[in-house]
Amino acid sequence: MPDFFPFIPGTETSRTARQHHADASPLLGRFRAVPRQGRARRSSGGSQLGLLASGGRGSVHVGYGALITAGLGDDADEDGYDSDEDEDELWTSRVCRKFGRQVQDLWVAPKQSAVKRVVESWWSRWGVLVFLPAALAVAWCAIPIPKYQLREGDPDSTNPESPIDHRAPGHGSARVQVNFWFFLFVYYGFYNVTALIWITKVFNLYSLNWWPSTLGFPLTVSLIAIISIAAPIPVYMVPELKWLTIHNTAWISWTFIIMAMPVAIAFCIMMMHERHLGLRHSLSETQRIFTSSWWTGETETLSSRNTRRRNGLNNSSFDLNASLQISSDAQNRVPAFMRGRWLPASFVRFVWFCLALTVGLLAYLIGEAYAEIYLRTLPHNNLETIIYVYSWVVTVHLLDALTGWILGVSEGERVGSYPLSWIFKLYFMLTYQTYVRALYARLRSPSQFIMLQILSSSSLIILTPITMTATYHRILCFLGLTAQSYAAYQKLRIRDVFIRFLAENVSMLAFLGSILVLHFGANKHVYPYFAFDDGEEYDFGLTFYASSITWACELTATLVLRGLIKWCFGVNAGIEGKLDFTVWPELLPTSVAVMLHVLQNMLFSIIRLHFH
Template identity: 75%
Template sequence: MPEFFPFIPGTETSQTARQHASDASPLLGRFRAVPRSQQRPHSASALGLLSNGGGRGSVHVGYGALIASGLGIAPDDDGDDDYEDHDGADYGHKAYRWVRRNVEDLIIAPRQTAVKRVVERWWTRWGVLVFLPAALAVAWCAIPFPQYPLRPGDPDRNPGHDNDHQTPGHGAARVQVNFWFFLFVYYGFYNLTALMWITKVFNLYSLNWWPSNLGFPLTITLIAVLGLAAPIPVYMVPELKFLTIHNTAWISWTFVIMAMPVAIAFCILMLHERHLGLRNSLSETQRIFTSSWWTSEGDSVADRNRHRRRMGLNDYNTMYYTPLPSQRGRASAMLRRRWLPASFVRFVWFCLALLVGLLAYLIGEAYAEIYLRTLPHNNLETVVYVYSWVITVHLLDALTGWILGVSEGERVGSYPLSWIFKLYFMLTYQTYVRALYARLRSPSQFILLQALSSTSLIVFVPLTMSMTWHRIMSFLGLTTQSYASYQKLCIRNVFIRFIAENVSMLAFLGSILVLHFGSNQDVYPYFAFDDPEDIEDGYNFGFTFYASTITWACELVAAFLLRALIRWCFGVNASVEGKLDLAVWPELLPTSMAVMLHVLQNMLFSIIRLHFH
């Protein structure tokens, strides 16, 4: 694991302590947590980050402020020496340097200098955070499927003639597709992206979920093979084959695959008895600060078991003494503290946050299916559907945000995790709204939804960032953060929303282009736009594409006005804050790319029409 918190011994009168004596660098005994780079002699401010305006306008607080304000990287210490071209260097060496610079240092093991170089320019930042995830999602759905005509008498050939058959909202099947191609190519890449996202989230948590004796490559390969092998018997058994035509069944199986790393990590902690306390004995110096110094009881699980056997206490649930009734509450609290270390409780909260996140897109799939099965809708029904989904996503987002927290001492207390889950929920909301655009049948529906969205964004967001709003939230007990910390989260959410809006709309426009004109048109009847009745009403591909493009332009204008308003009213810059976050926590960049690709795939997977040959 990377050494995030090297500790500097000394007293509070030392120069280093005086320099960093703040709540952002917690004091632990005679040790204060100081970022590693603070130990360097360099003093370039804020990563030398943001050549346009530097770090002005930033409201970074907490540990991130400490890093951003003093992550000293001198001009000759930016790690670029390995990338310099030398005369006579062969092609293989150049290719290796290119891979290291663009793959290893940005995705596999991201470095702050490499991430800083990418995010400080808007075109490279858009390239990795918007265009690349959207392009990968569009390319994935554009891979040509082997297709076969429907058999005579197939109920999907004449949907509605069979009382037991109901055409799903994404359209009746037009062709049969090859099961093995779908399983190993289309679904295989979908599962692999989901596993990458879970792994990157664990990286942010600084925990390896795979067994150390197996290693990551073997473990993820075994899970991937299981994810592809388990559906085969279901497909081969005629009585169960009907399950394979339901998108929700495949998405539910992916939910199980994504939950496996969480279950494996939980089992590893249980096997290592992390839930019982320390596994290894403490040193004599460390024991000074524990009760074992006076009780002669060891601090590890094995030491406590030996002490129990010497005392004749073989029952694992027996205390050292029988407490009086007045002491039972205190003894129970002592027992809970001993048997549930803070690190284990923190991991349980982390698992709960992952569970809520995984359930979100299952709920989204159900929402989309209900809406599509009840088409067509009038303006009021469209607004009710969209904003009921908005409320649902924001409630799940608020629950996950409360679980994760952003400050040390809260449930999980991880700002990077709260950042990535905010992106996940924001993008989940946006993708299902984009899919809805393909079924809006009049300009008035587009205008109504966009007017509500842009107006609420421009008016409500600055209002919630005001000090008065923060005081109301504090009075109601809805936040315990300082105003600077609260404002930081608000401006961060603006940056995340901007990313989610653009990547989701770009993927939506690209997907309807390649699916309407490409070879997979019959596999995605949702984007066919060839119903004669709809064409007569003016509902066609041209209307959907151009109305969506205009909507995107309106969103860009609204985002520009919102940023200008925030900068004028509060003196902070959303782009600066987003770039600082990505540079301070470089693991956010590949994790964001993984989560965006996965959520965009969910949007497309939910509307594919599966009917296997």
């Protein structure tokens, strides 16, 4: 038997076993993680997580490396320094190395032990998953942009007959001119870098590099970043096209194209390597057992058959009739259902993955269109506000359901990746929340805040426990809407509660912080949406304090809901969320990246651009 499985009976010293260690991240998306027995001290939190995972419950964590969580120790990594070294001289070096190792273990190549230490306590979990992305988004919009006074005769939004500025009055009138080059290289550049980081982290969850191996990641990302910056320059320099640069939708559409480039590059790489044509190497006897070649009797790949066919065409003794006879015999041996072209499962899975990314990216443009429609029709009464909000809720949930169906959570489905479905659930939930937050700045009375909050909190507390019951699950199974076990279905509903908790808090914190820095900061006139000085219709005090009260009500509603879930179903949503991050450590940096980018979308959609 060929050396296909490098396994040494009775030992753990084979080449494959040595490559897996306790701190290594489990392979995500495509492969199952294999837990390894190891020496580790178990903390009380780790024992609780391990007990939860090993208890069965039908959770999707079982079989995906959840047992590793219980075996992770809390011991600090050894620094590897000689005890005889001078501590004073090496103090700076130690700090730098420790910081670099923490960055590597949390953000670049996440390790389970490092992520477990971060998510174990509520304050560190809040700091990384809520305060960090919100602070980065607020700091980004607070960067002072060079501004210039509007000159006499400049076409701006205060001139209703201007041919180049016909945007909605809800954004606010342009008050200053913005330095184009600073905006392009600093403000918009950081926006695009965050978008590329998010796409890269999503590909990491899929366990696939989207960049060509010959160029490498740094060079490929640098080239795309240069293209993203260079393309708008000729548009700005040509007077006939300059009107495009003042529209937020045009910039967001260009970012959509930039984010689609990695997907297109990965697809081209797959096609160039003939991943859509089947196996490219000869199969061993053991490998043929798991392929259709065992029944058809073919041992060669498509490329080798093409080579043989070309050689036969060049042979002067080529007999067309004999060739036709062989082909006919082969057709008789191959079953009818196998005569079609075979597409490898990995390639089909990648096509589904690209489709899910496309649906997710389209949400940017749809969200911007919704914001434009709402701002063009201001002011609104209570009924119009509710219609706008819940039409957006329905739209986001439909896109979320479509993407969730494409991704799946179990192996054998279209993509079959639980961590990918986790991230896209967070993406759509946060997309919905950010546009609702921006809406708060255009509410005119406390009654509108109260109406929206009553509808939101009541639906959350009442409907969520109902959808988690076994009866509701049986109805979905009867209608053919799910084929999951009740335990796996319940796990997904609990996951959604945890994700909604993150989305609500990070979006509200970023919204309140952006109101403060944009109303009182240097970019007040660049963001007239938060100026609140054009009249008494929209008030800063009402927006800030009513939003703060709304946030407190949301926190209370979430605590009540989590208490109901624990009382009715015996499950702690917080522990389930921590378990997700510990089992799939790559979720941590990917979640922060997607949060930051969606928050940037909220702020970018309301900036007022009028270039100098």
